[in-house]
Structures are given as C-alpha cells and as structure tokens.
Amino acid sequence: MSNNLPLPQGTMIGILGGGQLGRMLALAAARLGMRTHIFCPDPQSPAFEVTPHKTIAAYDDDSALATFADTIDIVTYEFENVPAATAEFLAARKPLHPAADALAISQDRLAEKSFLAARNIAVAPYRAVETLDQLRQGLADLGTPAVLKTTRLGYDGKGQRLIKSLNDAADAFATLTPKPLVLEAFVPFDKEISVVVARNVQGQVKTFDAAENLHKNHILHTSTVPANISPTLEKHAGMAAKAIVIALNYVGVLGVEFFVVPGQDRPNLIVNEIAPRVHNSGHWTEAVCLTDQFEQHIRAILGWPLGDPTRLADVVMQNLIGDESLALEELLAAGSQPHLYGKTAPRPGRKMGHFNRIVPK
Amino acid sequence: MSNNLPLPQGTMIGILGGGQLGRMLALAAARLGMRTHIFCPDPQSPAFEVTPHKTIAAYDDDSALATFADTIDIVTYEFENVPAATAEFLAARKPLHPAADALAISQDRLAEKSFLAARNIAVAPYRAVETLDQLRQGLADLGTPAVLKTTRLGYDGKGQRLIKSLNDAADAFATLTPKPLVLEAFVPFDKEISVVVARNVQGQVKTFDAAENLHKNHILHTSTVPANISPTLEKHAGMAAKAIVIALNYVGVLGVEFFVVPGQDRPNLIVNEIAPRVHNSGHWTEAVCLTDQFEQHIRAILGWPLGDPTRLADVVMQNLIGDESLALEELLAAGSQPHLYGKTAPRPGRKMGHFNRIVPK
Missing domain, CATH: 3.30.470.20 (ATP-grasp fold, B domain)
Structure with a gap:
C-alpha cells in the first residue's frame, strides 16, 4: 500500500458516524479534493448534508457494511464506540484508520489505564472492580472520595458515580453493575x-x-x-x-x-x-x-x-x-x-x- | 422580509454554478449550519460532491428553475455570466443576492465603465465601438497601443485584442465582431x-x-x-x-x-x-x-x-x-x-x- 501514498484527489473516504465530528471531517476532506461516504444509523445525521454519499444502516448490518466497503478507498470514524466487530469487518476489506486495536484500548477504561501505566505515563491510581468485595478493598487501598466508572461507553459524565464514603459503595455498585467497572482514586486536580x-x-x-x-x-x-x-x-x-x-x-x-x-x-x-x-x-x-x-x-x-x-x-x-x-x-x-x-x-x-x-x- | 432576518440555521441556499467557487460557498454555508442546493448544467460539477441537493439542467430550463426555486429559501451564484432571464425568473420567486442589476452592470464592460465613471471612480479612458470607423476614431482619441474588447463574456484574457497601431484595427475588429465592443486605452500600470x-x-x-x-x-x-x-x-x-x-x-x-x-x-x-x-x-x-x-x-x-x-x-x-x-x-x-x-x-x-x-x- 505504501507505494500508492499519498492517496490522490478524489479518494473516497468512508466515515463511520454522522454527527458533527463526521461532518467536520467531511468538510475538511472536501477542502483537500476528497470525497466522503457517511455511514450512520440516524436518518437525521448532520453529516448527511455535506456529501451526496450516505448509508443509513445499523453498525451490525453486514450487508450494508459490505456495500459501503465496496464504494470506499479507506475508512475512518468519528467516535470511539464503533463496535469491535464492525471495525474488524471493515478492516478486512479496506484500510481502517485508526486501527482496531486503538479502538479496543480506548473503549475500555481498564485496558487504557493498563496500556498507559505500562508505558510509564501517569494515570490516577485505579483498581478493577468485578465484585462488591473488590470495590470495598479498592476503597481501602485508594481512599475516599473515589470514582466508580463503567469500563465502557461512558462519556460526558454518564456511567460514573462519586463515592464519598465506604457507606456509598453498595449503592454505587448496584447502580452500575452488571457492567465491568473500574475504581479510580479521586484526583484533586488544578x-x-x-x-x-x-x-x-x-x-x-x-x-x-x-x-x-x-x-x-x-x-x-x-x-x-x-x-x-x-x-x-x-x-x-x-x-x-x-x-x-x-x-x-x-x-x-x-x-x-x-x-x-x-x-x-x-x-x-x-x-x-x-x-x-x-x-x-x-x-x-x-x-x-x-x-x-x-x-x-x-x-x-x-x-x-x-x-x-x-x-x-x-x-x-x-x-x-x-x-x-x-x-x-x-x-x-x-x-x-x-x-x-x-x-x-x-x-x-x-x-x-x-x-x-x-x-x- | 427584514423581520425574518437573520435567516436561521437550516436555510436552504440555492447556488447557480457548480464550479470551485460554488463548492467553496457551499462549504462555508455548511460551517454556518446552512444547507445548499447546487444548480449547474455540468454533470461533473465539483460542487456536487459537497451537498446532497443538486439539479443538473440548463440555465434556460424554466421547468427545472421553477422546481429549484421551490426547494430553496434564497438564491445566489458563483459567476457573473448568469443569463439575465435566469436571474429574473428566480428573483420573481425567491430573494436573489446579489440582485439582477449588479449582474447586468458587471456583464457589460461598457455599462460597468459608465456606472463607475458616473460615480467619479476612475477607469481607463474608453470608447464604445460599433463600427470600424468608430474604432479608428477611438484610436485617434485614445492613442495606441489600445485594447479592443467584447463588452460581454470575456475572462482570463479571452475576447480581447491588443491594437499596437492603426494598421491592426481592421483585423482586430473583424476578429471580435459582431459582438458589441469597447476600446480601452492601454494603461501602463505598475x-x-x-x-x-x-x-x-x-x-x-x-x-x-x-x-x-x-x-x-x-x-x-x-x-x-x-x-x-x-x-x-x-x-x-x-x-x-x-x-x-x-x-x-x-x-x-x-x-x-x-x-x-x-x-x-x-x-x-x-x-x-x-x-x-x-x-x-x-x-x-x-x-x-x-x-x-x-x-x-x-x-x-x-x-x-x-x-x-x-x-x-x-x-x-x-x-x-x-x-x-x-x-x-x-x-x-x-x-x-x-x-x-x-x-x-x-x-x-x-x-x-x-x-x-x-x-x-
């Protein structure tokens, strides 16, 4: 593939997700003479207004994904919650950037923290939490307050609970399970x-x-x-x-x-x-x-x-x-x-x- | 109309002309949350790649223009050679900016120069030329070299001839007629x-x-x-x-x-x-x-x-x-x-x- 780089004008870029980020990516691609094809389940996607090429379908619709893949030269996305199966399906057909492993790591708070900590990039102290006992042990280790979060699909403050004291533990745990959880030390940041x-x-x-x-x-x-x-x-x-x-x-x-x-x-x-x-x-x-x-x-x-x-x-x-x-x-x-x-x-x-x-x- | 200003997000802007200027106007409109509908006879128009709304039709296709007008809130254009009849047809249906009179003046070098000169905005000395005799008289008035131009549809050096001496007059005139012409003094600009x-x-x-x-x-x-x-x-x-x-x-x-x-x-x-x-x-x-x-x-x-x-x-x-x-x-x-x-x-x-x-x- 590297022999064909940089890709020429007219390259059709597939974009998963039709929100404002997909829209702004499509506008930027247009300024470089590229074409874009937006794939999004929402018929009202804002990005549909900035290109004539769109697919309205679910992210697990393999038939729609296969047709989409046929029309594009490369594929990217506007959001980190692209299902792993969707990413793999497309990556098998056309170059996917960023690659599926970056998605996998950023989709999982625990995997992300392990990845960063293993490379000596500082993160807040954390513990994986699968049981209430683990949560209590975690609170003993990290102290309170601490924040209990789902490992996946949290954004803009959703999917998390602040635990101010050990008494809050059971309630927070009950609210967020059965999803996999991670407990993070509360960081008094400036x-x-x-x-x-x-x-x-x-x-x-x-x-x-x-x-x-x-x-x-x-x-x-x-x-x-x-x-x-x-x-x-x-x-x-x-x-x-x-x-x-x-x-x-x-x-x-x-x-x-x-x-x-x-x-x-x-x-x-x-x-x-x-x-x-x-x-x-x-x-x-x-x-x-x-x-x-x-x-x-x-x-x-x-x-x-x-x-x-x-x-x-x-x-x-x-x-x-x-x-x-x-x-x-x-x-x-x-x-x-x-x-x-x-x-x-x-x-x-x-x-x-x-x-x-x-x-x- | 002024009561409704400024026009809101989602306004559908009609654009006559699908070249790079129309394309860049459509991209700018998108950044302001507007929608665009491109009208252009050329099926390969670059602007067609940056919006889902297009009409491929001739500028004198009244049926296509009427349908186009129905879909849009206001209309503008990317080029000054929009036919006067097209501009009037659309202006009767939706607000047209810039207005048809600006088009009329800028489409005709003679009208443009008269307009500017009447407002004490300096232009090169010029003469209207309808006959070879008028051209010769103009050359006598303005001197040589001088430039003979068609009054309409010239751009990027097309539709004009440099006249270096009176001997060139007949040849230049024959090349450019029967179109209406204007003779301009050659201006030795810095x-x-x-x-x-x-x-x-x-x-x-x-x-x-x-x-x-x-x-x-x-x-x-x-x-x-x-x-x-x-x-x-x-x-x-x-x-x-x-x-x-x-x-x-x-x-x-x-x-x-x-x-x-x-x-x-x-x-x-x-x-x-x-x-x-x-x-x-x-x-x-x-x-x-x-x-x-x-x-x-x-x-x-x-x-x-x-x-x-x-x-x-x-x-x-x-x-x-x-x-x-x-x-x-x-x-x-x-x-x-x-x-x-x-x-x-x-x-x-x-x-x-x-x-x-x-x-x-």
Whole structure:
C-alpha cells in the first residue's frame, strides 16, 4: 500500500458516524479534493448534508457494511464506540484508520489505564472492580472520595458515580453493575488540559498546542489556548501525547486529556483519558491554525505529510449547548468565528455548535 | 422580509454554478449550519460532491428553475455570466443576492465603465465601438497601443485584442465582431491589486485587505497580502470598493480589480473590473482571517452581521493550474494550506486548486 501514498484527489473516504465530528471531517476532506461516504444509523445525521454519499444502516448490518466497503478507498470514524466487530469487518476489506486495536484500548477504561501505566505515563491510581468485595478493598487501598466508572461507553459524565464514603459503595455498585467497572482514586486536580496529536501512515507525528478546558454540567464549555501552564508542563504534555500515538502505531488524530495535579516541587500531569478521534477540545484549531485538526486527521489517514499546527493567535473556543445556539446575534459579534452543525432540534445538553474568539494580545 | 432576518440555521441556499467557487460557498454555508442546493448544467460539477441537493439542467430550463426555486429559501451564484432571464425568473420567486442589476452592470464592460465613471471612480479612458470607423476614431482619441474588447463574456484574457497601431484595427475588429465592443486605452500600470468587499442585507459594509496580484498566461498566479502599496493607496482602494457596493445597493461579496498607475505626485488607482461574486484573489482570506470571503458572502445574503475580516498574518495565495495540482509533495510542505477542488481532469489552463503560505514577519 505504501507505494500508492499519498492517496490522490478524489479518494473516497468512508466515515463511520454522522454527527458533527463526521461532518467536520467531511468538510475538511472536501477542502483537500476528497470525497466522503457517511455511514450512520440516524436518518437525521448532520453529516448527511455535506456529501451526496450516505448509508443509513445499523453498525451490525453486514450487508450494508459490505456495500459501503465496496464504494470506499479507506475508512475512518468519528467516535470511539464503533463496535469491535464492525471495525474488524471493515478492516478486512479496506484500510481502517485508526486501527482496531486503538479502538479496543480506548473503549475500555481498564485496558487504557493498563496500556498507559505500562508505558510509564501517569494515570490516577485505579483498581478493577468485578465484585462488591473488590470495590470495598479498592476503597481501602485508594481512599475516599473515589470514582466508580463503567469500563465502557461512558462519556460526558454518564456511567460514573462519586463515592464519598465506604457507606456509598453498595449503592454505587448496584447502580452500575452488571457492567465491568473500574475504581479510580479521586484526583484533586488544578485544571484539565488536553493535547491533540496526529500521526500519519508513514509515522510522522505532530502536536497542536495544549488547551485548557472548563466544563459545565460535565460537558466541555470552553477550551482556552494557550493553557495557563508552564512551558515545561506544556512540553511534557506534548511528549506524552506523542509517546501514546507512537506506542499504539496509531494513524490519525488522537485527543489526550490530562489533569494538572499539585506535585511536591511543581505540578504534574496525569492522563484522564484518550480519544481515538478528532476532539472537541481541538475545535479552536479551525480558527487560528493553517492546518486544523480535521484536515490533520484526513492528511494522516491519506498518508499525506502532516500540516503545520502553528497557532497564529490566542483563542477561546466555546461550545453551544442546547438552545445557546439560538442566540445568533451574540455569537456573531465582531471577532467570533461560529461553526454550527445544522442540527434541527436544540435539545438540552445537545452540542449544537461552537465558536472561536481571538484573544487580543 | 427584514423581520425574518437573520435567516436561521437550516436555510436552504440555492447556488447557480457548480464550479470551485460554488463548492467553496457551499462549504462555508455548511460551517454556518446552512444547507445548499447546487444548480449547474455540468454533470461533473465539483460542487456536487459537497451537498446532497443538486439539479443538473440548463440555465434556460424554466421547468427545472421553477422546481429549484421551490426547494430553496434564497438564491445566489458563483459567476457573473448568469443569463439575465435566469436571474429574473428566480428573483420573481425567491430573494436573489446579489440582485439582477449588479449582474447586468458587471456583464457589460461598457455599462460597468459608465456606472463607475458616473460615480467619479476612475477607469481607463474608453470608447464604445460599433463600427470600424468608430474604432479608428477611438484610436485617434485614445492613442495606441489600445485594447479592443467584447463588452460581454470575456475572462482570463479571452475576447480581447491588443491594437499596437492603426494598421491592426481592421483585423482586430473583424476578429471580435459582431459582438458589441469597447476600446480601452492601454494603461501602463505598475501593478494590479484587488479588494474584496461585502455588504449585507441590512447595509453593513466591510472590506478585506488589498491583495497584490500577479498573472501568468492571463490567469491569476499569486495574490500577496499585504500589497506593496502605500497606506493611503490601500485606504483609497477600500473606499472605492465600499462606494461601489453602496452605489449598487449590493448584497454579497464583490471583487474589485484595480490598476496602480503612475501619477504626478503619487500613484493613482483605476478600476480594471468588478466581479459580483467571491473572487479568486480573495482565496487568501481562508488561511488568515477569522471570517473568509466565502463565509462573508453567506453571512451577507443571510442578513447576518458581517464577520471580522482582520488578517492574522502575511500570506501568499498561489493558484494551481492544470497539472501543477499533481505536485502534491511541494504543496504540502510545512507552512502551506492547500485547497483542492476535486476536479477529475487537470486540463491545461484549468484551475485545479490553490494554496496559501504564511509569510514569516
């Protein structure tokens, strides 16, 4: 395959998932002269509005997947919960980036933590929990408060319970089982930062600057760049992100969330989680980088040289959740770049769009 | 209509013309959560790859136009040669921006020059030419060399002849008639610059910085920003561009090409031509402006507040003509932002893409 790299204009890129990330990937692919085919079970998928090629089908519909595979040259995805069987089915037919093993690791909090810890990348202390006794032992080891999480399919604060004392253990366990669980020590972090990193088919690696993230109701509210951290910490975050994609032999863009935690001499970083896809906290790159995270992902999977992630200005990205997207006048004030996802119904908690503002120096 | 402004997300924007400009308008509209329907006679239109809504039909197909009009909320276009009858047919059914009178003026070099001259905006001396005698008289008035042009449908150097001496007159006239003609004095200009200006439905006006343009084989080769001109001249160019859109009661983005000509004390500007659409010499805005010319056009026609045209860096835009687009490795060198149009055949002289490079300060 490497003889045919970089893939030419007109390459048909299959994208699993038709939400805003799939939509923004398709728009980036179009800017590079590529075509896209979106596969998503939801007939109202926002990404269906930016390409003429779509398949509405379930992710376990092998017949639809086989037809989809026939129409595309390579395949990628917008979300980390692509079923393993779907990934394997497609990977047997066309190049899949990022590869199925990256999915497998990021889909399982326990596998992810083991993977990172084995590579000396710091994570919060944790214990696997299959029984209530294990949970009690874990709480004895890690102390309280601690957080009990399902190992799979958690996002935006879903699938987790804060355990403040040993008395809460049974209730939390009952709520979240029978799913496999992991207990994590509660980390009193100063702030959350994230780094978006890319690695292409040939192994070239580039990072964007770190963003400092604020959440509201467990959903990302703002990402501010530069993050208010020391140059040393910023450098360490970038190095950790690079180490992760190299260790995974990863192809595409990957988001790494870190907690900045107080240390003896200076703050330290621990990895909160990794996401094998373009990342909400990287949307600021659209406004102030010559190559944004979406184009970087497309370049990476096409085997193109990675683009220049240099940041031209300081920036704040803010998500528009639910009916916040209706306040157009404010968004459109001078100095803001809105990106709206074309979703029809502004349900509470739904990500409707975002906007970037330049911060004057 | 003004009560309903700004138009909401999900507005269906009809676009006449499916070339790269229509494609880039559709991509910009998608970033604002809008939908687009492309109308173009060419089944291979590049813009058809970035939306599921298309009509393949001739511009004089009233039945297709009527069906198209039924599906859209507003209509715009990517090229100034939209037939007047098409524009009128659609404008009777849905809001058309820019309006038909702007089309009429920019489609006719003679009408355009009269319009500009009547508003004290300098143009090259010119004469209408209907007969060979008028041409000879014009040459006597304006001197040689002079340029004889068809009043309509000329672009990229087509439809014009340089007349070096009175002896060339009959031959040039015979080549270009029976079309209506205009004779223009040859202007020994120092350079060409251009300004992209926008005016929205409510009358708000904003300009982008002036670009300095170089041509190769009568096709735009590079646009460099900032242009190497005095701040006074840059200011005058912006003022002239604003005066034009205000005089036209124009809605949308408009490109104005100027020649910088030697004057007694300092250089002067004369308008070469205006284009009632997004402009090739404005493609640099994609890389270094929070709002690029495509988004600015969409904002303008939707009745949204215009975006911030502030330039974040110095930039050079270069067109990729014909098989230049095949040299991917060079384009993708660090520090360049490519935009490829997804055209299948790199014919000589065909605009296949462009790329923007940041110029280090």
